[in-house]
Amino acid sequence: MSSRTPEECIDLALAEDADAKARADAIRELRTANECDELEALVRREDLDERFRRQALEALATPQCDSTLRELVEEEPVGGSLREDAEELLATVEDDR
Template sequence: MSSRTPAECVDLALDEGADEENRAGAIRELKTANECDELAALVREERIADQYRHQALEALATPQCDSALRKLVNKGPLEGALGEEAEELLATVEDD
């Protein structure tokens, strides 16, 4: 694991100039560190590519982040496939 702070990971995930591997790695680091609020913020961030929003959403599908995932689903609709995926992931986490 790198020595990046959660804020640095978020910045890297949002950085359109960074390569795909580093951006995805930053999202994995947030998951490893259980930075649920930061992951949820990335899911709601409309200015980044959907692939990173989906990665952040999938990273929330853990028992440690179930409350953040629930807030995403209940707080307001996420558009299209992202919203459907959030509901499916929440159902999976709640079943465990």
């Protein structure tokens, strides 16, 4: 596990000049640390490459982040195919309860 702060993970995930693996690792670190708000912010970043937005969305599919995932679906939905994916992930998380 890295000793990066959540802010450093976000900066790395957003860094277009960074290696794709390092960016994906930063998102995984946010998931491991249950940084739901930070993951949500990445999902909402329309200027972020969709593969990283999707990875952040998938990282929210945990019992610890289910309320954040619900916000993405119900309260302030994201657009397009990410919304459909968020709905499916939320259903999966709720079914696992």
